[in-house]
Amino acid sequence: MRSPQSATSKADEVANTADDGYRFVRGLAALLAFQIAGELMTVVFDLPVPGPLLGMVFLFSGLVLYGRGRAVDPGGSVEFASLGLLKIFPLLFVPAGVGVMLHGALLAREWLVLIAVLVVSTLFSMAVTALVAERAFASTEDTGR
Amino acid sequence: MDALKTLWVYLSASPLLMLAGTLGAYVLASTVFLRLQNPPLLNPILVSVVLLVGLLRLTGTEFEAYFEGAQFIHFLLGPATVALAFPLYRQLYLLRRYWLGILGVIALGTCVGTLSAIGITYILSSSMELLLSVAPKSVTTPVAMGISEKIGGIPSLTGSAVVLTGIVGAAVGPSLFRWCRVTSPIAKGLAMGTTAHGIGTARLMEDDVQSGAFSGLAMAISAVLLAFLLPTVLAVLELT
Numbered sequence: 001m002r003s004p005q006s007a008t009s010k011a012d013e014v015a016n017t018a019d020d021g022y023r024f025v026r027g028l029a030a031l032l033a034f035q036i037a038g039e040l041m042t043v044v045f046d047l048p049v050p051g052p053l054l055g056m057v058f059l060f061s062g063l064v065l066y067g068r069g070r071a072v073d074p075g076g077s078v079e080f081a082s083l084g085l086l087k088i089f090p091l092l093f094v095p096a097g098v099g100v101m102l103h104g105a106l107l108a109r110e111w112l113v114l115i116a117v118l119v120v121s122t123l124f125s126m127a128v129t130a131l132v133a134e135r136a137f138a139s140t141e142d143t144g145r
Numbered sequence: 146m147d148a149l150k151t152l153w154v155y156l157s158a159s160p161l162l163m164l165a166g167t168l169g170a171y172v173l174a175s176t177v178f179l180r181l182q183n184p185p186l187l188n189p190i191l192v193s194v195v196l197l198v199g200l201l202r203l204t205g206t207e208f209e210a211y212f213e214g215a216q217f218i219h220f221l222l223g224p225a226t227v228a229l230a231f232p233l234y235r236q237l238y239l240l241r242r243y244w245l246g247i248l249g250v251i252a253l254g255t256c257v258g259t260l261s262a263i264g265i266t267y268i269l270s271s272s273m274e275l276l277l278s279v280a281p282k283s284v285t286t287p288v289a290m291g292i293s294e295k296i297g298g299i300p301s302l303t304g305s306a307v308v309l310t311g312i313v314g315a316a317v318g319p320s321l322f323r324w325c326r327v328t329s330p331i332a333k334g335l336a337m338g339t340t341a342h343g344i345g346t347a348r349l350m351e352d353d354v355q356s357g358a359f360s361g362l363a364m365a366i367s368a369v370l371l372a373f374l375l376p377t378v379l380a381v382l383e384l385t
Contacts, residue, residue, distance in 0.1 A: 031224035038227070049372040050291025052226035057369065059230035064237065082228030085221060089343060090190050091171045092222045093286050095215035097194035097308045098167075099301025101201060102208050106275065106302070113270040117279055118306060121261040122313045123321065125283065126340040129254030131325055133332035136246045 020080070027081025030073075034059045157206065163214025170196040183351065185316035188344065190308050222287040229285075229365055236362045247335065247359075248366065254339030255367040258283040259375060263382075278302040280379070281371055282310045285342040288368040296376055307342065314341025315348035334359025339367045 038055030041047060047054070062072040073079055100107070107114065156162045174192035181187060201211055212219070240247065259280055266276040277298035281289040286307045293303035318337050327333060330353055337345040338360035346364055350357035 096304030125258035130336035
């Protein structure tokens, strides 16, 4: 990690000694606030982007501009909740995946097309991207990092 | 038997059973996955979905009733998407160093993946619903489902297509890189993250943290790019 270490202030220390449950709730509240900000922007400006993604852009911009110190994430509770949520990321896709059963009729007709599209398109685009990227980065890379 | 039936009627009317069922299926699928040393085709998401769909069919439960319980898990996709800002921030130094090349490659990969999906579906099928639902297949699920909703696809079908895409990419990617003689960790990561999002990223992380980091970066950037570009491109192609 090369990111700047934030100066530990008294407020940070107090937050750090608070228990994990409190930190998680506080971090989750902040993530939801970013999500709400994102949803508001998409509605107000009629943007084609999903609200949570815009919330992610806001949080990322905040981190780039101010670091992860006191301004954006005092006490690191947002990072704590974020890393916790991302540990169970695969689980969160399961209900959406089960939604496949809603499309029995469509899938009975189109399952072969669906499989063909997913396999061919995925392999093709992965190969093209990898080959171009290999040419672009093979020389510039420093593996010392 | 009557008592059992009463109990079933009581439990199936509350979200409790389906919430517990979703967690249980995932725990079971993850345990099997780890025991068998991570075989790519037994992806825990895929196995959980198969188990749950089987269970719902067997008990004659409607998806709506299932979702009453599962929505609590599904809801967390929103804040988890916001949370992706942290892994992205951790790659900031790489982004600063190679940003132009990285952006170019990710933009290329996102376009090739999306346009090839649209093209193949257009040739093989007449279903516009299917086309709009698979078009955003290569970006992370919450974003893909959001895009699908915006452009008139079926979000839940998109969710399934995205998960399958990730499983295909994660399973075949490492061999594909060997065949194509791609050795640079940056190239592997960008290709995987752009085409197979979070599921592919998790696969790369197992072998090599550096390419996994690039994969996470590519997944985030391609999601942002596609969310802005796809509705515009579809409008130009006059498909919506």
